[in-house]
Amino acid sequence: MTGLPWDASYHDGPAPWDTGRPQPAVVLVASEGGFAGPVLDAGCGTGENALHVASLGLPVLGVDVAETALATARAKAAARGIEVEFAAADALQLKPLGRMFETVLDCGLFHTFDGGERPGYVASLASVTEHGGTLYVLCFSDEGLDTGPHPVSQEQLRAAFSTGAGWSIAAIKPNRVQTRYHGDAGAPAWLATIKRT
Numbered sequence: 378m379t380g381l382p383w384d385a386s387y388h389d390g391p392a393p394w395d396t397g398r399p400q401p402a403v404v405l406v407a408s409e410g411g412f413a414g415p416v417l418d419a420g421c422g423t424g425e426n427a428l429h430v431a432s433l434g435l436p437v438l439g440v441d442v443a444e445t446a447l448a449t450a451r452a453k454a455a456a457r458g459i460e461v462e463f464a465a466a467d468a469l470q471l472k473p474l475g476r477m478f479e480t481v482l483d484c485g486l487f488h489t490f491d492g493g494e495r496p497g498y499v500a501s502l503a504s505v506t507e508h509g510g511t512l513y514v515l516c517f518s519d520e521g522l523d524t525g526p527h528p529v530s531q532e533q534l535r536a537a538f539s540t541g542a543g544w545s546i547a548a549i550k551p552n553r554v555q556t557r558y559h560g561d562a563g564a565p566a567w568l569a570t571i572k573r574t
């Protein structure tokens with residue numbers, strides 16, 4: 378687990394990606410009925426996306442390696458009176474959770490893994506996603522101005538979530554990811570909708 382370096386990102390004020398709000402792309406997907414429970418938020422950070430989906434009445438588990446982020450997420454849930462579960466888990470090893478999910482959200486995690494780590498991550502996601510279930514990946518894209526760190530190409534997404542790995546890409550559309558440094562306009566992103574076959 379790579380928890381300690383990640384945890385440090387949460388020690389001195391909000392992390393660069395931690396806007397204190399759910400990502401607009403996630404809010405839109407949710408408003409269109411794109412989430413069905415149970416839902417997993419992989420690399421949930423301080424939980425804004427998980428909290429938003431849970432506030433709609435869906436059972437949600439958010440996992441992260443950063444205990445400080447999880448503590449913040451749990452405090453927000455308590456303060457807002459939202460029922461949601463946050464647990465420490467390595468997204469590269471999700472099978473030991475012993476749980477299956479109808480919808481999985483990856484907001485900003487995929488693009489942090491290097492090419493060598495991606496096959497293991499994709500297999501880990503497959504091990505906890507119901508057949509016919511949906512995975513949403515919101516990641517920095519390599520197209521456009523002022524891209525975020527570790528931008529990903531459409532081709533890299535298609536290579537990672539291949540048929541052979543148990544996935545079928547339904548759509549990859551341009552979107553935006555808000556950060557504390559890109560303002561409300563956000564950075565160029567892909568929103569990939571991927572079905573577990």
Ligand SMILES: C[S@@+](CC[C@H](N)C(=O)[O-])C[C@H]1O[C@@H](n2cnc3c(N)ncnc32)[C@H](O)[C@@H]1O
Pocket residue numbers: 378379383384394395396419420421422423424426440441442443446466467468469483484485486489
């Ligand atoms: C860029 S942040 C995005 C956080 C959150 N999804 C959001 O949108 O604010 C990536 C998150 O993934 C977590 N993370 C990194 N590697 C992980 C791993 N192997 N397993 C679980 N979480 C991980 C980090 O601690 C961090 O909270």
